[in-house]
Amino acid sequence: MHDIRQRIATRNLCVGKRLPSIRVQAEGLGMSRSTVVEAYARLAALGIIESRPGSGFYVGRQLSPFQMAEAPSGYRPATDPVWVTRQALLADADSLKPGCGWLPDSWMPEQEIRRALRTLSRKALAPLTAYGTPQGSPPLRQLLAHRLGERNLHVSAEQLMLTESSTQAVDLLCRLLLQPGDTVLVDDPCYFSFQAMLRAHRAHVVSVPYTPQGPDVKAMAECLATHRPRLYITNAALHNPTGASLSLDVAHKVLMLASQHDLTIIEDDVFADFEHYRTPRYAALDGLQRVVYVGSFSKTLSASVRVGHIATRADWIEQLVDLKLAIAFESGHFSADLLHTMLGSGTYQRHMNSLRARLADAMGLCLERLQRLGIEAWHRPDAGMFVWCQLPGGLDATALSEYALAQHQMLLAPGNSFSPSQQATGFLRFNVAQSLSPAVFEALDQSMQAL
Amino acid sequence: MHDIRQRIATRNLCVGKRLPSIRVQAEGLGMSRSTVVEAYARLAALGIIESRPGSGFYVGRQLSPFQMAEAPSGYRPATDPVWVTRQALLADADSLKPGCGWLPDSWMPEQEIRRALRTLSRKALAPLTAYGTPQGSPPLRQLLAHRLGERNLHVSAEQLMLTESSTQAVDLLCRLLLQPGDTVLVDDPCYFSFQAMLRAHRAHVVSVPYTPQGPDVKAMAECLATHRPRLYITNAALHNPTGASLSLDVAHKVLMLASQHDLTIIEDDVFADFEHYRTPRYAALDGLQRVVYVGSFSKTLSASVRVGHIATRADWIEQLVDLKLAIAFESGHFSADLLHTMLGSGTYQRHMNSLRARLADAMGLCLERLQRLGIEAWHRPDAGMFVWCQLPGGLDATALSEYALAQHQMLLAPGNSFSPSQQATGFLRFNVAQSLSPAVFEALDQSMQAL
Numbered sequence: 086m087h088d089i090r091q092r093i094a095t096r097n098l099c100v101g102k103r104l105p106s107i108r109v110q111a112e113g114l115g116m117s118r119s120t121v122v123e124a125y126a127r128l129a130a131l132g133i134i135e136s137r138p139g140s141g142f143y144v145g146r147q148l149s150p151f152q153m154a155e156a157p158s159g160y161r162p163a164t165d166p167v168w169v170t171r172q173a174l175l176a177d178a179d180s181l182k183p184g185c186g187w188l189p190d191s192w193m194p195e196q197e198i199r200r201a202l203r204t205l206s207r208k209a210l211a212p213l214t215a216y217g218t219p220q221g222s223p224p225l226r227q228l229l230a231h232r233l234g235e236r237n238l239h240v241s242a243e244q245l246m247l248t249e250s251s252t253q254a255v256d257l258l259c260r261l262l263l264q265p266g267d268t269v270l271v272d273d274p275c276y277f278s279f280q281a282m283l284r285a286h287r288a289h290v291v292s293v294p295y296t297p298q299g300p301d302v303k304a305m306a307e308c309l310a311t312h313r314p315r316l317y318i319t320n321a322a323l324h325n326p327t328g329a330s331l332s333l334d335v336a337h338k339v340l341m342l343a344s345q346h347d348l349t350i351i352e353d354d355v356f357a358d359f360e361h362y363r364t365p366r367y368a369a370l371d372g373l374q375r376v377v378y379v380g381s382f383s384k385t386l387s388a389s390v391r392v393g394h395i396a397t398r399a400d401w402i403e404q405l406v407d408l409k410l411a412i413a414f415e416s417g418h419f420s421a422d423l424l425h426t427m428l429g430s431g432t433y434q435r436h437m438n439s440l441r442a443r444l445a446d447a448m449g450l451c452l453e454r455l456q457r458l459g460i461e462a463w464h465r466p467d468a469g470m471f472v473w474c475q476l477p478g479g480l481d482a483t484a485l486s487e488y489a490l491a492q493h494q495m496l497l498a499p500g501n502s503f504s505p506s507q508q509a510t511g512f513l514r515f516n517v518a519q520s521l522s523p524a525v526f527e528a529l530d531q532s533m534q535a536l
Numbered sequence: 537m538h539d540i541r542q543r544i545a546t547r548n549l550c551v552g553k554r555l556p557s558i559r560v561q562a563e564g565l566g567m568s569r570s571t572v573v574e575a576y577a578r579l580a581a582l583g584i585i586e587s588r589p590g591s592g593f594y595v596g597r598q599l600s601p602f603q604m605a606e607a608p609s610g611y612r613p614a615t616d617p618v619w620v621t622r623q624a625l626l627a628d629a630d631s632l633k634p635g636c637g638w639l640p641d642s643w644m645p646e647q648e649i650r651r652a653l654r655t656l657s658r659k660a661l662a663p664l665t666a667y668g669t670p671q672g673s674p675p676l677r678q679l680l681a682h683r684l685g686e687r688n689l690h691v692s693a694e695q696l697m698l699t700e701s702s703t704q705a706v707d708l709l710c711r712l713l714l715q716p717g718d719t720v721l722v723d724d725p726c727y728f729s730f731q732a733m734l735r736a737h738r739a740h741v742v743s744v745p746y747t748p749q750g751p752d753v754k755a756m757a758e759c760l761a762t763h764r765p766r767l768y769i770t771n772a773a774l775h776n777p778t779g780a781s782l783s784l785d786v787a788h789k790v791l792m793l794a795s796q797h798d799l800t801i802i803e804d805d806v807f808a809d810f811e812h813y814r815t816p817r818y819a820a821l822d823g824l825q826r827v828v829y830v831g832s833f834s835k836t837l838s839a840s841v842r843v844g845h846i847a848t849r850a851d852w853i854e855q856l857v858d859l860k861l862a863i864a865f866e867s868g869h870f871s872a873d874l875l876h877t878m879l880g881s882g883t884y885q886r887h888m889n890s891l892r893a894r895l896a897d898a899m900g901l902c903l904e905r906l907q908r909l910g911i912e913a914w915h916r917p918d919a920g921m922f923v924w925c926q927l928p929g930g931l932d933a934t935a936l937s938e939y940a941l942a943q944h945q946m947l948l949a950p951g952n953s954f955s956p957s958q959q960a961t962g963f964l965r966f967n968v969a970q971s972l973s974p975a976v977f978e979a980l981d982q983s984m985q986a987l
Contacts, residue, residue, distance in 0.1 A: 167858045174670050199657045206653035219625050249700065249864070256863045260736070265716065281862035285711070389870045391842075407618045410625075411732035412707045413700070419840045419871075 086124045088114070089134070104134060104142040163486045164502040166277035172496055181528060183520040184486070184498030184513070186325075188470065192443065192518060193387050194427075194436040201426045208422070219406045221247025221394075222421035228428055229394055236357070237369040238378060240396045246405050247421060248393040251355045251381035252278060255318065258351055258377055258395065259286045261408055262316060270314040272300055274473070274503035274512070276325040276353070279318050292505040295327055297464040299335035302342070309346040316349050321366045323356035326503045326514035327473040328466025330364040340371055350376045358385045358437050359444065359469045373397055382424060384470075385437060390427075391420040444470055444518060451517040454526045458533065463512070472515045473500075476533070482513050485532055492535070493528040537575045539565070540585070555585060555593040614937045615953040617728035623947055632979060634971040635937070635949030635964070637776075639921065643894065643969060644838050645878075645887040652877045659873070670857045672698025672845075673872035679879055680845055687808070688820040689829060691847045697856050698872060699844040702806045702832035703729060706769065709802055709828055709846065710737045712859055713767060721765040723751055725924070725954035725963070727776040727804070730769050743956040746778055748915040750786035753793070760797040767800050772817045774807035777954045777965035778924040779917025781815040791822055801827045809836045809888050810895065810920040824848055833875060835921075836888060841878075842871040895921055895969060902968040905977045909984065914963070923966045924951075927984070933964050936983055943986070944979040 089104070104125070105113065111121045125142055128134045134142050162168040173185040220226065226242040233240055248254040263269070265287035271279050273292035283290050291312045294301045300319070308314075317339075321331045343350055352367045357380060368378035373396060381393035395405060427433045451472060452462055459477035466472060476482055482499035489495040498516075500509025520526075540555070555576070556564065562572045576593055579585045585593045613619040624636040671677065677693040684691055699705040714720070716738035722730050724743035734741050742763045745752045751770070759765075768790075772782045794801055803818045808831060819829035824847060832844035846856060878884045902923060903913055910928035917923060927933055933950035940946045949967075951960025971977075 167861050170861050171670055171857070202653055202657035206650045206657070219622055253864050278862065285859060285862045391870075406622070408736060410618050410621050411729065411736045413704050419842075 086128055089124070089128060102144050103140075104144065106141060161483055161487070163483050163490070163499055164507075166281040166502060169277070169496075169498065169502055170281075172490070176494075176496055181493065181495035181519075181522065181525050183515050183525050184496045185516055185519055186498075187384060187388065187516075188440075188518045192440065194432065197427060197432045197436060198387060198390075198423070201423050201430075201432070204426055205419070205422055219410055220245070220402065221392075222418045222425065225392070225418075225421045225425045225428075226394075228425060232428075233378075233396060236363060236366065238366065238373075238396065240373065244373065244396055244399055244402060246395045246402050246409070247418075248381075248395060248409075249391045250383055250393040251353055251379045252282070252393070254379045254381070254393045254395045255279070255351060255353060256282055257405060257408060258379075259283070259288070259316075260412075261401070261405060262349060263288055267316075268312050268314040270305075270308060270312070270317040270348075271505060272319055272324070273506050274326055274500065274509050275318075275505070276320065277502045280505060283318075290505055295324065295329065296335075297327075297329045298332035299324075299329065300339060302335060302338045305339065306342055309342055309348060313346065314348065316351060317343070318351045318353065319367075320356065321352050321354060321368075322360055322364050323466065323469035323471070325356070326471050326498070327464055328469050328471045329464050330360075330467060331366070333365045336365040336367055336370055340367060340376075343371075343375055348375065352376055352378050354378060354380045355384055356469050359441060361441060361445075361468050364467075368396065377401070382433075385440065386424070386427070386433065389420075390424050392424050441468065444468065447517040447521060448472070451515055451520045454520075455515065458526065458530055460513075470516050470518050472517060474513055474515060476511045476513065479511060480533060480536055481510055483510065485513075485536055488535060489528060489532045492532065495525065495528045495532075537579055540575070540579060553595050555595065557592060612934055612938070614934050614941070614950055615958075617732040617953060620947075620949065620953055621729070621732075623941070627947060632944065632946035632970075632973065632976050634966050634976050635947045636967055636970055637949075638835060638839065638967075639891075639969045643891065645883065648878060648883045648887060649838060649841075649874070652874050652881075652883070655877055656870070656873055670861055671696070671853065672843075673869045673876065676843070676869075676872045676876045676879075677845075679876060683879075684829075684847060687814060687817065689817065689824075689847065691824065691829075695824065695847055695850055695853055697846045697853050697860070698869075699832075699846060699860075700842045701834055701844040702804055702830045703733070703844070705830045705832070705844045705846045706730070706802060706804060707733055708856055708859060709830075710734070710739070710767075711863075712852070712856060713800060714739055718767075719763050719765040721756075721759060721763070721768040721799075722956060723770055723775070724957050725777050725951065725960050726769075726956070727771065728953045731956060734769075741956055746775065746780065747786075748778075748780045749783035750775075750780065751790060753786060753789045756790065757793055760793055760799060764797065765799065767802060768794070769802045769804065770818075771804050771807065772819075773805060773811055773815050774917065774920035774922070776807070777922050777949070778915055779920050779922045780915050781811075781918060782817070784816045787816040787818055787821055791818060791827075794822075794826055799826065803827055803829050805829060805831045806835055807920050810892060812892060812896075812919050815918075819847065828852070833884075836891065837875070837878065837884065840871075841875050843875045892919065895919065898968040898972060899923070902966060902971045905971075905974075906966065909977065909981055911964075921967050921969050923968060925964055925966060927962045927964065930962060931984060931987055932961055934961065936964075936987055939986060940979060940983045943983065946976065946979045946983075 107118055107121045107125065111118045125134065134144055136142055173182060176182050178190070223242065226245045226247065229245055230240050230242045248257060259282065263286050266289060268289045268291055269283050271290060271292050272295045274295060280290060291308055291314060293305045293308050323330060350367050354366065368376045378396040379393065382390055448466065452465065455462065455474055460474050462472050462474045464473065476485065483501055486497040486499040489497050498514040500512025501507045503509060503514065558569055558572045558576065562569045576585065585595055587593055624633060627633050674693065676698065677696045680696055681691050681693045699708060710733065714737050718739050720734050720739045720741055722741060722743050723746045725746060731741060742759055742765060744756045744759050774781060801818050805817065819827045829847040830844065833841055899917065903916065906913065906925055911925050913923050913925045915924065927936065934952055937948040937950040940948050949965040951963025952958045954960060954965065
């Protein structure tokens with residue numbers, strides 16, 4: 086099994102290629118056929134190879150190379166972050182997708198973006214054609230530093246670096262701080278893309294259960310002592326997928342543990358602007374000594390406005406800039422100027438006021454309809470777009486998701502795609518903005534009955 | 537030395553931090569002081585730490601973390617790709633920079649980009665706010681597949697994936713295909729950012745001398761047999777920095793060697809549109825079996841139009857998309873739509889006609905002025921922006937560059953920043969579009985006299 090997985094991982098056996106027959110493989114490796122049969126069967130169960138009756142065994146098409154390294158038993162696409170993301174991105178504009186992680190296009194400030202584009206088209210040459218400064222547009226960094234100050238994160242513009250997105254920001258940090266085999270701590274459940282990313286970094290993932298006030302501190306203390314992770318990657322406000330926000334005492338205790346165990350925390354605050362009132366941030370308490378703060382505007386403004394930011398110690402900013410120059414050269418600052426225009430003109434603030442109100446209505450509606458089907462929220466979020474809820478009667482959310490996609494072309498987000506320990510079998514994450522149509526609940530009801 | 541380098545690499549000792557005194561270090565490690573003195577002296581010579589007289593030793597500020605792994609003896613910023621790039625990006629619009637790697641802002645098609653922006657601002661919603669499809673804008677991929685077909689690269693749109701830039705494309709390919717410690721072959725000299733990137737990937741770099749017809753085939757055969765590199769990363773047309781283009785027989789021989797040694801070739805064709813007439817491409821001969829073809833429009837159109845592309849086997853495209861989804865999520869397709877508009881309207885073609893003519897004039901002028909100073913071109917390029925030339929009288933180009941920056945604030949690109957073997961001590965790469973002002977040659981002349 087290891088031999089075959091290695092050859093797949095090094096691309097000597099490519100996806101879709103036919104494996105040697107059992108007989109040939111056994112002879113070639115000097116093993117008994119039954120050993121090879123067992124190996125092929127287990128690899129097929131893992132989804133790494135596929136059996137095509139009458140034809141033989143082929144390298145499986147659906148796995149990313151990085152899953153080869155650590156394929157969990159019983160691979161099911163519905164819980165694979167990469168597979169789910171692909172489906173969500175390829176789905177029709179009209180298809181039902183309460184499982185997807187972003188707001189509908191119609192909620193985005195289209196007119197305002199058009200206006201900002203026209204403004205940009207009338208500006209001076211440099212913004213349009215030049216490479217930006219390595220750390221990113223100085224005026225935008227100044228503006229962002231000011232905004233962060235209003236959240237009690239007191240940083241200078243020099244402590245900020247702009248990136249394409251918060252995902253790219255976290256990935257850059259992983260490249261800077263991690264070696265293959267390092268241990269990283271995440272929440273259980275957590276944003277599923279963190280898991281896919283950490284697999285790409287060949288990190289060893291451990292997790293801590295999440296509570297409505299933040300991570301389970303007792304469990305975290307044990308985990309840190311046992312596993313000594315290098316990093317903890319998390320959200321503070323409006324946690325993805327649970328919607329929970331950090332309480333002040335949990336934040337404080339976690340930082341004490343971090344200090345005790347020399348743990349670096351990456352706090353991805355991509356949902357910050359969805360809050361109605363401010364809740365604690367690790368970075369605000371810590372002052373960026375061991376917390377790295379990441380954010381972006383792709384959830385609130387537009388996926389097309391490619392600006393993320395990292396706030397951290399000045400010496401790490403310098404190293405991040407060097408790394409960025411080595412691997413990505415430089416991003417144009419088109420998007421940065423667009424964002425600066427929209428932030429500076431008050432456009433963004435007006436948009437957010439409207440968005441928060443709209444989401445609050447959608448949240449209320451969604452919770453009510455879920456309740457009618459016997460689906461209870463684990464925690465009623467204060468804001469944001471996600472609800473984490475449990476199916477009644479021990480229903481399996483993965484099976485439900487597979488059924489709903491096949492029968493109704495409806496994309497759900499089953500709990501186990503978010504849970505490293507796979508202990509969220511009965512849970513679903515709902516995007517309240519994508520759950521407005523009654524058709525969603527009709528399809529959900531029918532699917533639940535069918536199971 | 538290893539202990540200190542490890543602590544720096546794991547960020548326990550950060551840039552600017554003071555090292556323990558020699559006495560404390562010796563006691564702590566159970567070593568003699570003279571051993572520690574020797575270690576500190578060697579680390580200082582490598583530039584990893586700095587001695588501040590009367591104050592002690594400090595972790596050096598200028599090195600990226602990835603140079604820690606393999607710092608060459610006698611580190612000099614002027615030959616460090618990351619350092620040179622930083623300087624170039626931060627330089628004033630007016631400062632002299634014949635060493636920089638891009639065209640002046642004034643050569644970019646500003647009006648046409650404005651116009652395309654206004655067109656974009658009037659279009660339908662989706663281009664403005666949505667996430668793109670994972671592989672990138674289907675209409676743009678169709679258009680690019682068509683353009684590549686005109687260059688004898690027959691690919692389907694399905695074999696293309698869009699990225700932010702060709703640099704990001706090469707980096708993604710390295711993440712897919714390389715493990716730390718793998719050997720990678722580059723040209724000597726080569727695009728210096730390849731070296732910085734490969735250091736970030738912890739790859740072992742070997743190199744093959746370049747000739748005016750392409751790589752030295754005999755040397756390559758020996759290198760492949762000895763080092764068995766996993767990848768060869770190169771340009772075919774208008775090689776950076778030499779400006780040489782591949783001859784058909786060299787292309788053929790290299791592909792035979794690649795086949796013999798199971799070598800994958802990444803061909804970065806970022807200067808394709810600068811050619812007046814077509815020269816051979818590895819990808820055109822090979823049909824994308826073991827050649828991966830990469831391109832972008834940032835050199836010809838604008839650094840702000842963030843579109844690169846990868847053309848390769850369909851099964852590798854699938855794996856690249858999975859990888860991209862895991863680490864970068866998705867790029868908005870703003871830039872893709874802008875590019876599509878400009879390609880479709882004929883704007884780009886008109887711009888390139890004008891650009892090629894302008895560059896040909898600049899090339900002639902530059903070569904003539906260099907000759908007057910006794911600086912000879914190693915090869916007279918057929919097109920493009922670069923000239924690779926040798927200083928007379930055994931002058932050291934690195935020393936000249938350091939002098940020119942200090943005295944004239946003029947940024948030069950010394951040969952050893954491009955040469956992995958550091959055997960280009962007397963060479964410089966000139967960007968003919970950045971060498972139009974007589975001030976460049978006055979400063980160069982004065983600097984040469986001073987040395």
